[in-house]
Amino acid sequence: AQSVTQLGSHVSVSEGALVLLRCNYSSSVPPYLFWYVQYPNQGLQLLLKYTSAATLVKGINGFEAEFKKSETSFHLTKPSAHMSDAAEYFCAVDSGGGADGLTFGKGTHLIIQP
Amino acid sequence: KAGVTQTPRYLIKTRGQQVTLSCSPISGHRSVSWYQQTPGQGLQFLFEYFSETQRNKGNFPGRFSGRQFSNSRSEMNVSTLELGDSALYLCASSQEPGNTIYFGEGSWLTVV
Numbered sequence: 337a338q339s340v341t342q343l344g345s346h347v348s349v350s351e352g353a354l355v356l357l358r359c360n361y362s363s364s365v366p367p368y369l370f371w372y373v374q375y376p377n378q379g380l381q382l383l384l385k386y387t388s389a390a391t392l393v394k395g396i397n398g399f400e401a402e403f404k405k406s407e408t409s410f411h412l413t414k415p416s417a418h419m420s421d422a423a424e425y426f427c428a429v430d431s432g433g434g435a436d437g438l439t440f441g442k443g444t445h446l447i448i449q450p
Numbered sequence: 451k452a453g454v455t456q457t458p459r460y461l462i463k464t465r466g467q468q469v470t471l472s473c474s475p476i477s478g479h480r481s482v483s484w485y486q487q488t489p490g491q492g493l494q495f496l497f498e499y500f501s502e503t504q505r506n507k508g509n510f511p512g513r514f515s516g517r518q519f520s521n522s523r524s525e526m527n528v529s530t531l532e533l534g535d536s537a538l539y540l541c542a543s544s545q546e547p548g549n550t551i552y553f554g555e556g557s558w559l560t561v562v
Binding site: 370372378379380381382385426428430436437438439440441442443 | 454456483485492493494495496498506508540542548550551552553554555556
């Protein structure tokens with residue numbers, strides 16, 4: 337079975353500060369890992385994905401994530417937060433070739449302080 | 451290219467009724483999956499369809515069903531609605547199973 341843990345249901349940072357959203361996963365096989373963002377009253381938008389190529393993955397809107405197998409982590413970072421980054425962020429794992437769907441973490445609400 | 455389209459966006463139903471939600475995938479995408487999002491349970495996988503066949507189903511009761519048509523469009527149905535079925539229902543599509551999935555904006559269902 338696969339699972340995802342996102343540390344911190346709410347993270348607050350100042351505008352211009354580093355954003356760090358934590359994600360740890362468990363999977364019995366090498367996984368595919370994803371970060372999605374959800375703005376209020378909208379669906380999920382793909383930020384980035386890891387598919388066993390480079391361990392440092394660059395996504396949209398200046399976000400990136402690093403896959404660390406030894407730590408079973410896939411933390412999301414952005415060097416400088418913008419007000420427009422305020423949203424809910426979800427980490428997800430797929431270790432079943434899509435057959436079992438994505439398993440999502442509970443989400444982290446990112447708050448940007450002016 | 452148009453994204454995943456879901457209809458209706460918002461609806462209110464009464465307990466005991468049934469509801470059908472519709473999803474049109476991205477053009478060229480043949481796999482469609484459905485997810486339920488609630489504040490308590492988060493995002494949960496409902497089922498996935500490919501070539502008009504259900505590939506797998508999440509841990510949901512038989513009241514939740516779906517189907518896929520030959521043009522890859524999909525519908526999901528919930529019968530005998532319960533208050534706990536109130537949720538955002540998200541449809542996602544991918545070119546084929548196992549490829550990256552892209553989500554629609556969802557259908558907000560409120561059961562009263």
